Amino acid sequence: MSVIQQLLQDVPLPRMVRVKQTFPRPVVGNIDEAIVQSFMQENGKIPWPTGGEVAVVVGSRGIADINQITRAVVRQLKQYGLKPFIVPGMGSHGGATAEGQKEVLESLGVTEESIEAPIRSSMEVVQIGTLENGLPVYMDKFAHQAAGIVVVNRIKPHTAFRGTYESGIVKMIAIGLGKQKGAEACHKLGFGHMAKHIVEAAEVAIATNKILCGVAVLENAYDHVAQIEVLPASEIIAREPALLEQAKSSMPRILVDEIDVLVVDEIGKDISGDGMDPNITGRYATPFATGGPNIKRITVRRLTERTHGNANGLGVADTTTKRVFDAIDFSKTYPNALTSTVIEPVKLPMVLDNDKLAIQAAIKTSNVLHDEDIRLVHIQSTLSLEEIRVSESLLPLLLGRDDVEVLSSPETWPFDENGELDTHELWSE
Incomplete structure (x- = not known):
């Protein structure tokens, strides 16, 4: 011994x-129907391109039914005559490699077969701007080349900082879509500045007119989808804080x-x-x-x-x-x-x-x-x-x-x- x-x-x-x-246990009964209805409700506010490819950004979190949500978004975009493809939006996750990030998506059930669209994974980025303090803002190269971008993410409290925006569409645009370089830039000065930096970086990205909309997912306390909302790009900044407060109350x-x-x-x-x-x-x-x-x-x-x-x-x-x-x-x-x-x-x-x-x-x-x-x-x-x-x-x-x-x-x-x-x-x- x-x-x-x-x-x-x-x-x-x-x-x-x-x-x-x-x-409390609110739940979305039919995810496909909820996606369709939310897109229809906001359709007139979204500047849809008249064709071409659209990048659908999906992250590394274990979001409930993320494969079904992603597939429903893909099908809706096809209804608009667009050609959707998936881009991993996960900063440095997956070992900060293209292969690793694709593997993370596949482990979550987001495969090319299940979501009926190709996955294009790369760590290459394009610098799209600079914050006032000099920090660069990046965007995934494949997404930047597309006719538009749709960002899918869960909204919830963050694990390392507090702010009006925490984990959600804004953070996904700033960090997930920015890949390792974007994540590195936003984290450069530490989490004490994160709440400010993710909003500023997201505003730079939205100003490029590449972002079409966000698909915000809220979960209940049982890790089931409780609410789905489509946020037109022009309203992401205004509408996300209220959704964050709802998410906090449902934890x-x-x-x-x-x-x-x-x-x-x-x-x-x-x-x-x-x-x-x-x-x-x-x-x-x-x-x-x-x-x-x-x-x-x-x-x-x-x-x-x-x-x-x-x-x-x-x-x-x-x-x-x-x-x-x-x-x-x-x-x-x-x-x-x-x-x-x-x-x-x-x-x-x-x-x-x-x-x-x-x-x-x-x-x-x-x-x-x-x-x-x-x-x-x-x-x-x-x-x-x-x-x-x-x-x-x-x-x-x-x-x-x-x-x-x-x-x-x-x-x-x-x-x-x-x-x-x-x-x-x-x-x-």
Whole structure:
């Protein structure tokens, strides 16, 4: 037995109770129909070209039904007699390579077959202007050559800064469409200036008259499409802030504000740009964003397959497993940090041999006097918060709430002989 095992073997793990959290659940019933109706409603405000190719910009986030949304946009553009093609709009993601960005789209289900249009992925850009402070503004070369551009993105709170515009159409135009060079320019002076820079860069891009419109997607707390709006280019700046406020009000959360240990089954770029959404965990990589619960220790158990080894976000965790460390592809993880100039998300937490030791290490270092008082929450990911597990000590805070349902009696942790957690026994199918 190693010294580390000796130090942790007697750390008790609390019994856990499965609970169901309930949030408002607006949902778009028919995505294809919603896209058509939104385009029809705004059609007269959009300066459609009289033919030619149109670039449809799609990002790297795991947006609900993004392949269906993209296909519906493509079909609508074809109805207007246009020839749509897809451009990855993801800054430096996908390892900052053309091949990597196409792979990211394909991992999200956005393939040439599924969306019925070609994908043209390149890191080449065209400089389209300069901000007053001298920062250059870039645009994807293929998109710039097209007769017009349609930008598809989800609107939600950002994970590293606060502003009137955060993650949405404006940011996609400034950073996603600008590829690695555009992302690098916007991040040059850090996130303290981001809220200002993305608006100024987007205004430069809109002034080129290349942008036709944005397709804004809002999700509910269950990661389902709750609303779709087409924003004509001339109205993107004016209309997006209200949509951001709607998105903020629809965010799910852990219904406990003070947590000693949070165990997260998996993180990845397909879950959040930060691997796990800081708006849920309260752990931010910069001082320019706040909110969420107060958590002493976070344990991460694994990376998602779709993150392709990109461990961005692991740096804000406190303990993890050797399995996670072995899955890291640093060539996929570091480009985002080097571009954003924020290195905290790619640092390494304490690495333990297995799940049990990683969780015990988090408990041991959380400074709780009485073992039975430990406040521990276990989630599958920051995108999956309907069913969570909480320690017995948290039940008094949750019982009697209309938005919480207890699903099980107290359970012990089902570790196998190697100290790995068998989650198939834990979560409802």
